[in-house]
Amino acid sequence: MKISNQLTGIINFITLVLSLPIIGVGIWLATKHNTDCVRFLQWPVIIIGVFILVVSIAGFVGSCFRVAWLLWLYLLVMFLLIVLLLAFTVFAFIVTNKGAGHALAGKGYKEYRLGDYSTWLQRRVENSNNWDKIQSCLSDAKFCSHLSKYSTISSFDAADLSPVQSGCCKPPTACGYTFQNATMWVSAVSPYADPDCNTWSNDQHQLCFSCNSCRAGVLYNIKHDWRKVAAVNIVALILLIVIYSVGCAAFRNARREGYYSDNYGKGYF
Template structure:
């Protein structure tokens, strides 16, 4: 067995084994959790796991068993995957280039404004179907529930390093000048300040889940996550390009050993 064939088969054996726990996690999510957020995640996880399993199987068998047709399919899919990852990585950096938190005097947290983010992200978060899912996810995650215990006084709350979602969704904007009762209960002014439309949307029952500041906090969180994913994608791309190059050598070996110049190895 040629070195390139062995390496291609070994790399795909590793990814084949890794795909099994990915599929297992997807099945576990489907059986153990009923929330909207988890249901949203379960099928993508299962589909990704099955896709990796099938592609790895084709590459492993094609390289180790000298089945050139399977190896050709594997290389074709790998090339598509490399192109898709490259395009997605560029797109992720482009749409997350804008937007950042605004520091506040005397506050440990930052506030976020919806208009600072890319138009594409704003349209997505304003879509009613996405908005309803986001609100359900925030409610299921209970992101604001522990703030009262963690920051019982205004001094501690002002010094808090709140996450973007906590800052945008769990409290009214500072421009509203609401009076602190506790971390999730604020006494508003009457009538609400016209400076920020979120001042009229805030309620102690529903917090700021319908506010633009909440959407901005979610987008900031998405931006941070997408930047991490994009960096991981660059690492994965390097790995895929190396694996693809080695696979091309294995495919060439299969064709050479078949003795037909273009036939399929056995």
């Protein structure tokens, strides 16, 4: 067997084995958890796992048994995957080129504004279906309860809050609310200084989860994570291109062997 066929077979056998725990995680999420937060994750995980499984089977069988049409299908999918991954990487860099926190005098944390981000990202979190799922995640995780360690206003002001904590767990500083504890604020001095002033709620299941500042904090995390993913995608693209090149060599071997076999069967050799 040609080296290119062996390499393609080994690579696809490894990805085939790796796809099984991915599918298993998706099934576990579907059967053991029933919150909106987890349901939001289960189907993408299952779909990705099944996709990797099917593509790996096509590549493994096609390379090891010299099935030319399976290798052709495998290479087609790989080519489309490379194009899509390249497009997503470029898109991720474009839509995450704006957005940063605003420093506040005397505060250890920053505040975040929805209008600082790209229009495309803003529309994603303004969509009620998307945001309801995110709110469910924040509520299910009791995300803001971690701030209980800040028992005084001085300790809270000095806190290095994450973007989501700053945007979702407290009202905007401009509103002038009086600190009771980290997630309990009363008597806004300037209730019209920011639209989020009237959105804030002391209900521990609501807080500022419906605020634009919360959406902005989530977008900051998304922007940060997408930048990481885009960097990893560049490495993945290089690997996929190498694998695709090896697969092309295996495909040529399969076609050449099929050609000689057909001719030999017809008595040309």
